Amino acid sequence: ETLYVVEELDPFFEDQIKAMGITVDGGKNLLSLLGELDPGMVASSLSRGGVPGANPDLTTDPAPGRTDLPMRPPTMCPGCSHRGVFTVLNRLKVFVSGDIGCYTLGALPPLASMHSCVCMGAGIGMAHGMAKVLQPGGKTQHRPVAVIGDSTFFHSGMTPLLNAVWNQSNTVTIILDNRTTAMTGGQQNPGTGKTLSGQFSPAVDLVKLCEAFGVGHIRTVDPYDLKAVETAIKDALNDEGASVIIAQGPCVLEYRIKHEPWVIDAELCTDCKRCLRVACIALGLATTADGREVVEIDATQCNGCGVCAQMCRFDAIKAPVPAPA
Ligand code: SF4
Ligand code: SF4
Structure with missing residues (x-):
């Protein structure tokens, strides 16, 4: 009998099957390690590999969009x-060095406020590098801002922050502390007070952690208060060294x-549409009977x-007006 393993991306099943001592006659030696597969790609790859019965001319027409x-x-x-x-x-209008999480959506318009994003933990390190290159005189207008979620910070943001502090980097790091690992489904992290299996575990205090790293300028802020957020960022931009703002909102x-x-x-709305800049899907446009949008x-x-x-x-x-008691 002959066994071919057809799977997308890495040879996960193929490796496990081989580890069980079963011979695999074809797998990633025939198929791409990248991207999604479709029937046409599978047929042509197997055909090129000499697999009997594979139709090299099979094409797949995706449904018209x-x-x-x-x-x-x-x-x-x-x-x-x-x-x-x-x-x-x-x-x-500051330069924002981003990271991986729900907040990476901040790169998209109309928010459009993440200008680089490479991999988990890269945001602070890249901001540090940019700060060293762009601020020979420590100019605040070139001071980059790094954003990183609490979970990613615990995963791979602590070492670049320590490095930025140690090397006296003029950066602002905003830790978006929503007390979860939201993008991947809400897993616990060292700041939540629970292990992955839900058992009690001491929650890391982000302020104390940053103090221990030697961060001099640390502010916590309510991320729903736009004036407070703006003041915190401006203060941090105007201070020397690696500053940290912790935006706490679950x-x-x-x-x-x-x-x-x-x-x-x-009665008060002028249809200016400025509110749409916050990119909330609860805000939409409607046309009135007299044709106004x-x-x-x-x-x-x-x-x-x-x-x-x-x-x-x-x-x-x-x-909303509270209902009468
Ligand atoms: S910001 Fe929004 S709610 Fe306010 S006036 Fe403009 S359109 Fe109306
Ligand atoms: S529409 Fe509601 S949820 Fe969206 S930004 Fe306004 S208050 Fe917040």
Whole structure:
């Protein structure tokens, strides 16, 4: 009998099968290690490898794409604690060296405030390198900002921060502390107070950890308070050395946080659409009977974070009125 193993990416099954002492007649020696497979690619690869019965002419026509659907660019969840930080970073027009996590979505417009992202843990190290190259005189306007989630920081951000402090780098590191590993499904991390299997474990204190590294300028900030975030970033940019800002806001999905939706006062709204800059999917456009394009809040999506309201210059976005007791 003959055994071929067809799998995408690394030879995971193939290696395990071989380790069990079973002969594999064809696998990654025939198929690509990269990308997704389709029937046409599999048939032509097996045919080139001389596999009997493989049809070299098999082609796969993907279903024609629909062009009449609305765009659905990926973005952060309604109520996400990262939205406010990226809204402010966009306003300040600083260079942001990013990392891997939900917050990498901050690279996309309209937030558009992550300018490099290489791999887990690279954000702080790259900011450190840029700071050394771009700031021969320590100029604050060239000071790069690194953003990194709490989980990635524990995984591979601590050593570059220590290196930046040790080498007296003029960087600002924002640790987006949402107390989970959100992008991969909400796993625990050394800051959550639990092990992966849910047992109690001492939670690392980020402030004390940064103090132990020798960071002199450490601020904690409420990421939903745009003024506070802006002040914290400006203060850090104006200070010497490797500064750290810890933006503390738990992941709304992981901790099942749900607030009442905010509402738009149509009498006050001028249709300027400035609120759309926060990239929240609960904000959408609708056309009125007289043909005006107006902003609406989808009450089923809104998580009542109030970030969009802080963008409105006309005080048109209102917190929900509590129901009478
Ligand atoms: S920012 Fe305010 S005034 Fe402008 S569209 Fe949004 S709610 Fe209306
Ligand atoms: S308050 Fe505004 S930004 Fe926050 S979830 Fe609701 S619509 Fe989105």
